[in-house]
Amino acid sequence: MEKTNSHSEKVQRCNSIEKEGKSTCIRFLRCRIRIIAEFLLLAALLISWAVMGFKTQQSCPLSNAASCPVSRSTSSCVDGWIGYRGKCYYFSEAEGNWTYSQNNCSSLGASLAVIDTRQDLDFILRYKGTTDPWIGLQRGSDHHWKWTNGTKFNNLFEVRGDANCAFLTETAVSSSRRLTQLNKWPGATHPKHSARLPSPAGR
Incomplete structure (x- = not known):
């Protein structure tokens, strides 16, 4: 004034x-x-x-990144897929064991979701709904966790349980002993590829 x-x-x-x-x-x-x-x-x-x-x-500040809009072109993701941080995600309604789910993703030119950052984990937890989807993390014969793309798991988050196949629960990542456990699955891939995320059922 x-x-x-x-x-x-x-x-x-x-x-x-x-x-x-x-x-x-x-x-x-x-x-x-x-x-x-x-x-x-x-x-x-x-x-x-x-x-x-x-x-x-x-x-967006890192502490609140999950609530921020992502400014990216979604035109590189196929219809029915959700674009986030340079990847395209597909959340499947089908159920299958970890191997079936990974094969299903592969048939689409993708893999089960590889979670590189905390933001990716928060995104999948937010969009997975009430299902417990498989992710692309599996324990090898050397007892070390590896992603489906061959990279070693960097312990970004705790994997609960001592089984070989990882899936998401409401708030955490768990593992299942049974490759026969049926889950839905989210898949993820880089743009112009596809991926799905299945979830384990009947634990």
Whole structure:
């Protein structure tokens, strides 16, 4: 409000200088130029402030990334697939054991979901619904966890249980001893590929 009052006072002063004829043309022009310059500076500051506010809303803090919109083109994902962080996900309604589910994903040019980041895990937990889907994590004969793409598991999260095939529960990752356990499955892949996520049933 001070800025507005100050601005109004300057305009009134310039108008009074002009009306009273107490000033030369140069003094009058200086006053008008100063007002115009201040107006332009104020406008530039407001525009900068608005742009910075918009950019802040577009970038998400890591602690709240799950609630942020993802700005990516979903045109690279096939219909029925959900794009997130450069991958396309398909949440299957079919049930099958881990091997069946992985083979089903492979037939679509994808694999069971590989979870690289905490954001990926939060995304799948949010979209999996009430099912407990298989993920692309399996314990090898050397007793180490590996993803279906061959990379070693980096212990990003705890896998509960001592079985060989990993699946998601409501809030965690668990394992099943039985390759015959039937689950639905989410699959994931990079754009232009496909993947599904199945879930284990009958635990």
